[in-house]
Amino acid sequence: MADTIRIEDIAQHEGEEVTLQGWVYNHTDTGKLVFLWIRDGTGFAQCVIFHKDVTPELFEAAQGLTYESSVVITGVVRQDDRAPGIPGGYELGVSDLEVLQIAEEYPIQPKEHGVEFLMDNRHLWIRSQRQWAVLRVRATIIEAIRDWLDDSGFVNMDTPILTPAACEGTTTLFETDYFGDLAYLAQSGQLYNEADIYAFGRVYCFGPTFRAEKSKTRRHLTEFWMVEPEAAFCDMDQLMEIEEQFVSYIVQTCLDERAEELELLERDTSRLEKVAPPFPRISYDEALDIIAEIREETEDPELKELLQIEWGDDFGSPHETELTERFEKPVFVYGYPTAAKAFYMEPWPDRPEVSKSVDLLAPEGYGEITGGSERISDLELLLERLAEWNLPREAFEWYVDLRRYGSVPHSGFGLGLERTVTWICGIDHLRETIPFPRMLTRVYP
Ligand code: 4AD
Ligand code: MG
DSSP states (O other): OOOOOOOOGGGGGSSSSSEEEEEEEEEOOOOOOEEEEEEEESEEEEEEGGGGGGGGHHHHHHHHHOOOOOOEEEEEEEEOTTTESSSSSSEEEEEEEEEEEEEOOSSOSSSSSOHHHHHHTTTHHHSSSHHHHHHHHHHHHHHHHHHHHHHTTTTOOOOEEEEEEOOSOGOOEEEEEETEEEEEEEEEEEOHHHHHHHHHHHHEEEEEEEEOOOOTTTTSSSSSEEEEEEEEOOOHHHHHHHHHHHHHHHHHHHHHOHHHHHHHHTOHHHHHHTOOOOEEEEEHHHHHHHHHHHHOOOOOOOHHHHTOTTTTOOOOOOHHHHHTOSSSSSSEEOOGGGGGSOOTEETTTTTTEEESSEEEETTTTTTEEEEEEEOOOOOOHHHHHHTTOOOOOOHHHHHHHTTTSSSOOEEEEEEEEEHHHHHHOOOOOGGGSSSOBBTTTBBOO
């Protein structure tokens, strides 16, 4: 009996008879010859069935296959440079075929479908080649994230999803009924990370986070995954050094390990190849100057309008997009106005209206992929901020404690997984970067 192999390993089996288990992705029947594209989750292989090589029953069975029918298929692996596939260059000369199920007429056909239709059929759409490629890149990014952090002294500490208080502002909280009390779905694990660093030095959490954002942009999900590293004895400059190493490693790992997927996605990888430390660093004030320059230079009245901004405002996507067009690599923007960011940010020395915050903006218009800062370490200042932000003291008492027992300068950031996948894959909407996206107008399937 032939060995069952995975398509991704097909090259190692040239000349051998092997068995593939998978689904019919495409089907061409010339009368004398049936070409099948079989996918098995690890790749796509062309399988060729010659009328003269097999029994009439087998040939008829092959002719009757529909899209997404499930099969076990056996044959000899042949090298052929013209054979399409992932990996390409090999095909199967079929000698046996077992049909497990003939699929009903498959709703997704090789033609253009509207996005809403595809999203309604997301449970099937994930089988398509492009979606498969994107989600494989996602899995590799997750692996790279963990590898780099684990190897750099960050200890994985899981933080709770049900929480009594807000981290990133009260307007985007999902409320849940917690046995008669109010609890919220976590917007971020950061506050708990800050407790964890006092036990472990450097930590990270990595999990789903929730924002009841009423925004319908292509960069927002209501449920997204965020990895949040946090480090004791770390200031904003040291934080940027960590981030540029980390992000560069993630990108380079994808280039090494997911070249075929990126090619399938038609990603221009030359831009990604440039992603290596150091990344440029500009202050918020400098960023405003650049935006003012762009506004002056542009002859597009709509863009002029979109780029309208005053000192104190946070950037919107148009600002981020235009700014990053000026840089080849991801760019750090640091020193945002205190009022535009979260309550926990350390103020700039002698300039309290500015915070020691830093966002990393991806090139090619992909916008903010990380947000982070140095955290307030002084007890009195934190108490003042909680009051100014009208945050309930009781819910934050444990967090305040951290400033009572061995407080140290510390910093951290959060990297949005789906934003990172979007950028690395070069696609334009976050909804394709997570298996089952949750958005303002979608919780199905
Ligand atoms: O900038 P944010 O809100 O920062 C925090 O939550 C901090 N507490 C993180 C920390 O310092 N530990 O979010 C961090 C990142 C953003 O840069 C973005 O990549 C992503 O999370 N993000 C979203 N991704 C998808 N949909 C949304 N609605 C997102 N909101 C933020
Ligand atoms: Mg942010």
